[in-house]
Amino acid sequence: MQSTEVEQTLEAIRGALDRDALDEAIKLLENLRAPDQAEVFNELELEDQTAILPRLNPDESADILEELEDEDAAEIAERLDTDTLSRIVDEMEPDEAADLLGDLSREQANEVLERLEDPEEVRPLMIHPDETAGGRMTTEFLALRRRMTAGEAIEALRNWAPDEELNYYLFVVDRDNILRGVVPLRKLITAPPTTPIQSLMSADVISVPAGTDQEEVARIMSRYSLLALPVVDETGHLLGMITHDDLVDVIEEEATEDIYRLAGVLDEERVFSPIRASVRRRLPWLYVNLMPAFLAAWVISQFKGTIERVAILAAFQAIVAGQGGNAGTQALTVMVRSLALGEVTLRDVWSTLLKEVLVGLINGLAVGAAVGLIAMILQGKPALGLIIGLAMVGNMIAAGFAGALVPVVLKRLKIDPALASGVIVTTVTDVTGFALFLGLSTIFIQLLL
Amino acid sequence: MQSTEVEQTLEAIRGALDRDALDEAIKLLENLRAPDQAEVFNELELEDQTAILPRLNPDESADILEELEDEDAAEIAERLDTDTLSRIVDEMEPDEAADLLGDLSREQANEVLERLEDPEEVRPLMIHPDETAGGRMTTEFLALRRRMTAGEAIEALRNWAPDEELNYYLFVVDRDNILRGVVPLRKLITAPPTTPIQSLMSADVISVPAGTDQEEVARIMSRYSLLALPVVDETGHLLGMITHDDLVDVIEEEATEDIYRLAGVLDEERVFSPIRASVRRRLPWLYVNLMPAFLAAWVISQFKGTIERVAILAAFQAIVAGQGGNAGTQALTVMVRSLALGEVTLRDVWSTLLKEVLVGLINGLAVGAAVGLIAMILQGKPALGLIIGLAMVGNMIAAGFAGALVPVVLKRLKIDPALASGVIVTTVTDVTGFALFLGLSTIFIQLLL
Numbered sequence: 001m002q003s004t005e006v007e008q009t010l011e012a013i014r015g016a017l018d019r020d021a022l023d024e025a026i027k028l029l030e031n032l033r034a035p036d037q038a039e040v041f042n043e044l045e046l047e048d049q050t051a052i053l054p055r056l057n058p059d060e061s062a063d064i065l066e067e068l069e070d071e072d073a074a075e076i077a078e079r080l081d082t083d084t085l086s087r088i089v090d091e092m093e094p095d096e097a098a099d100l101l102g103d104l105s106r107e108q109a110n111e112v113l114e115r116l117e118d119p120e121e122v123r124p125l126m127i128h129p130d131e132t133a134g135g136r137m138t139t140e141f142l143a144l145r146r147r148m149t150a151g152e153a154i155e156a157l158r159n160w161a162p163d164e165e166l167n168y169y170l171f172v173v174d175r176d177n178i179l180r181g182v183v184p185l186r187k188l189i190t191a192p193p194t195t196p197i198q199s200l201m202s203a204d205v206i207s208v209p210a211g212t213d214q215e216e217v218a219r220i221m222s223r224y225s226l227l228a229l230p231v232v233d234e235t236g237h238l239l240g241m242i243t244h245d246d247l248v249d250v251i252e253e254e255a256t257e258d259i260y261r262l263a264g265v266l267d268e269e270r271v272f273s274p275i276r277a278s279v280r281r282r283l284p285w286l287y288v289n290l291m292p293a294f295l296a297a298w299v300i301s302q303f304k305g306t307i308e309r310v311a312i313l314a315a316f317q318a319i320v321a322g323q324g325g326n327a328g329t330q331a332l333t334v335m336v337r338s339l340a341l342g343e344v345t346l347r348d349v350w351s352t353l354l355k356e357v358l359v360g361l362i363n364g365l366a367v368g369a370a371v372g373l374i375a376m377i378l379q380g381k382p383a384l385g386l387i388i389g390l391a392m393v394g395n396m397i398a399a400g401f402a403g404a405l406v407p408v409v410l411k412r413l414k415i416d417p418a419l420a421s422g423v424i425v426t427t428v429t430d431v432t433g434f435a436l437f438l439g440l441s442t443i444f445i446q447l448l449l
Numbered sequence: 450m451q452s453t454e455v456e457q458t459l460e461a462i463r464g465a466l467d468r469d470a471l472d473e474a475i476k477l478l479e480n481l482r483a484p485d486q487a488e489v490f491n492e493l494e495l496e497d498q499t500a501i502l503p504r505l506n507p508d509e510s511a512d513i514l515e516e517l518e519d520e521d522a523a524e525i526a527e528r529l530d531t532d533t534l535s536r537i538v539d540e541m542e543p544d545e546a547a548d549l550l551g552d553l554s555r556e557q558a559n560e561v562l563e564r565l566e567d568p569e570e571v572r573p574l575m576i577h578p579d580e581t582a583g584g585r586m587t588t589e590f591l592a593l594r595r596r597m598t599a600g601e602a603i604e605a606l607r608n609w610a611p612d613e614e615l616n617y618y619l620f621v622v623d624r625d626n627i628l629r630g631v632v633p634l635r636k637l638i639t640a641p642p643t644t645p646i647q648s649l650m651s652a653d654v655i656s657v658p659a660g661t662d663q664e665e666v667a668r669i670m671s672r673y674s675l676l677a678l679p680v681v682d683e684t685g686h687l688l689g690m691i692t693h694d695d696l697v698d699v700i701e702e703e704a705t706e707d708i709y710r711l712a713g714v715l716d717e718e719r720v721f722s723p724i725r726a727s728v729r730r731r732l733p734w735l736y737v738n739l740m741p742a743f744l745a746a747w748v749i750s751q752f753k754g755t756i757e758r759v760a761i762l763a764a765f766q767a768i769v770a771g772q773g774g775n776a777g778t779q780a781l782t783v784m785v786r787s788l789a790l791g792e793v794t795l796r797d798v799w800s801t802l803l804k805e806v807l808v809g810l811i812n813g814l815a816v817g818a819a820v821g822l823i824a825m826i827l828q829g830k831p832a833l834g835l836i837i838g839l840a841m842v843g844n845m846i847a848a849g850f851a852g853a854l855v856p857v858v859l860k861r862l863k864i865d866p867a868l869a870s871g872v873i874v875t876t877v878t879d880v881t882g883f884a885l886f887l888g889l890s891t892i893f894i895q896l897l898l
Contacts, residue, residue, distance in 0.1 A: 255704030
């Protein structure tokens with residue numbers, strides 16, 4: 001329902017732009033909700049985008065820039081004059097503003113910063129990397145003091161007129177701005193107005209240092225069902241907070257990143273990414289895979305003499321290696337996802353390894369028996385069936401072993417397991433599969449002729 | 450930091466249980482936060498779990514059962530007596546309670562329902578499937594009326610003493626319980642107490658019907674940054690709402706499901722799943738893959754005569770098919786994830802298909818040239834290099850075509866693209882790769898001898 005509406009508006013806006021009716025296009029765009037505005041805006045040509053943005057009110061422009069991919073937002077921002085851009089950046093969430101300025105040239109970023117109403121909200125965020133708690137946090141928040149009353153706190157909130165996204169939790173600091181506690185907004189308003197904050201607050205407040213990786217931030221917020229997570233420096237001073245919006249973004253980003261890396265797509269890509277970008281993100285992976293591919297081919301070539309004599313082995317070798325690859329991918333995926341969700345730690349290595357080897361043995365026996373039987377029937381050679389079955393069992397055990405071990409080793413080496421596990425595990429299963437199957441065939445070749 | 454603490458407590462509890470010091474174990478458990486309690490509890494033996502749960506206060510037991518996997522929670526609940534279980538279920542969120550009762554025998558569920566304080570909060574939820582808006586929603590909420598004032602609304606909230614997770618948005622209904630608007634809690638408390646709700650509320654409220662799939666629910670909440678989404682029946686009556694907690698759970702569940710299905714793991718699995726469960730979830734996929742594997746083997750077997758004469762082809766065929774599979778997996782993963790995130794619709798098929806074919810052509814030329822060159826140098830036969838290069842280009846184009854098309858066709862057929870795309874696409878690239886490479890080699894065999 002909603003997406004049809006959006007598509008119709010997009011068509012209407014494109015029509016208006018074709019007729020150079022910029023005012024009409026802007027009017028159509030303004031009638032949409034913020035996320036839909038961003039979607040429609042995203043589909044327009046860059047020149048139309050740079051023509052439209054300065055004409056919207058800065059609040060709407062800010063929403064749009066926040067919703068766009070970082071690179072797209074920067075590309076548009078570069079083309080705006082400093083005055084327009086500063087007015088828009090003023091309306092952005094400080095963390096988003098810092099990200100955008102970080103993507104611009106140093107000169108442009110500084111010019112914009114100088115003209116902001118409150119550059120000190122944004123500047124400190126620019127020193128934190130994008131994907132850390134410090135880079136994600138917002139610095140727009142109201143902190144309470146312990147000696148305030150509930151009524152005074154509500155009065156402060158009323159005067160402060162906070163933004164939409166904030167303030168479902170209120171954090172309490174002492175005079176040195178050290179984080180001391182938390183009061184849920186709901187508790188604040190249902191308490192008698194004279195209650196002191198001290199007695200409403202919970203001192204048991206979870207916080208993270210500014211350098212914490214966003215994946216860890218998401219894990220903590222989701223585990224403890226937090227709507228906001230305060231960010232502190234190394235001595236406990238409250239610097240900002242991560243809000244619920246960011247949590248959802250981080251979870252989706254991290255899941256997408258893992259999915260893509262498991263498939264060898266090296267960076268976030270969309271269906272509508274230009275061809276050039278898609279090639280850039282996928283070709284390196286295909287090149288990386290060449291070395292293992294030639295390694296597996298070299299293993300096969302060692303058995304050239306055997307294949308010359310029993311050419312049908314070339315057909316069955318593909319099944320042994322392929323099924324090993326499938327089993328290895330299953331095992332490594334469970335491991336990579338469990339590591340990502342924090343459900344398994346490096347200490348569980350041995351029990352996992354044992355489990356995966358046993359799963360490999362059982363699946364190997366089940367699949368090996370089936371493949372061996374079919375091969376025997378098709379070729380009329382019991383020895384061929386037995387060799388395929390044995391090779392399959394061996395390869396599935398190797399698959400379980402590599403699938404459980406490789407992600408953990410990569411993680412310990414600080415390499416992303418989602419990125420590199422696949423190529424290593426399938427190399428193991430290719431090499432093992434070909435070597436076992438063709439090796440056994442070479443040993444027992446008299447039975448296969 | 451936190452996980453070490455949790456692990457230490459787990460060890461201490463296990464120690465206490467070994468010494469039959471149940472009271473000590475319970476005390477240790479009670480000192481943890483709710484999510485940590487669930488994690489530790491999850492690691493204990495079933496008999497210890499059923500001994501401990503009735504001894505905790507029902508509120509804590511409810512939190513633990515909510516955090517456990519559905520199956521595990523049901524296994525424990527089955528072993529509790531009706532009295533204990535009803536007291537615990539009374540403290541659970543209604544949506545979680547309905548899920549749990551749905552996993553029990555009809556008799557046990559009915560006995561528990563009869564003893565609940567308010568069975569009508571739970572019963573209606575049991576008719577909705579788990580993974581829909583109706584199955585996910587909570588029915589514990591306070592709805593406002595338009596003629597109330599802000600002060601009266603706050604007074605109502607105060608008396609209602611709502612649960613932790615609710616009430617950051619307040620929904621407004623008319624006398625027929627039809628959803629009419631929404632008031633953010635923050636707006637309510639910062640308004641003068643005499644302001645009527647009518648003038649505070651926004652009538653532009655997004656809602657979903659009870660049958661909406663949870664994936665769609667998550668998409669809407671995340672797109673519009675909603676902390677709560679009201680659920681209505683077909684005539685607009687307010688039935689309940691989905692809260693922010695559920696959003697995070699759904700996003701993680703859906704991402705995990707997609708990741709696992711892409712790898713051929715048929716159901717959610719954890720590293721600690723028992724071996725039996727892992728085999729059950731992975732073996733069917735390996736069997737499903739046998740048909741395509743034998744199909745590919747059959748294609749190879751058609752060129753037995755060629756392989757007998759030039760056995761080294763058996764080594765290079767693996768590279769052509771394997772790289773095609775890698776490229777196809779990349780293309781289908783981008784497509785599957787974009788479909789899941791709602792970034793591409795079925796209408797974009799043609800432009801995507803064209804794009805993927807072009808990416809395949811470019812990557813095919815780049816990889817084909819490299820592989821062809823290496824093969825030529827290794828074997829000293831220019832014709833071999835040329836044939837490999839050509840087969841590679843052809844197979845990469847097939848990979849792009851299948852990678853873009855298969856997920857869309859499956860989606861239109863209402864089959865989950867994450868589940869079945871991989872096996873179909875790699876079958877296409879295996880068959881195309883072997884047929885092209887071995888076919889070309891057969892035609893030009895004079896140049897390869």
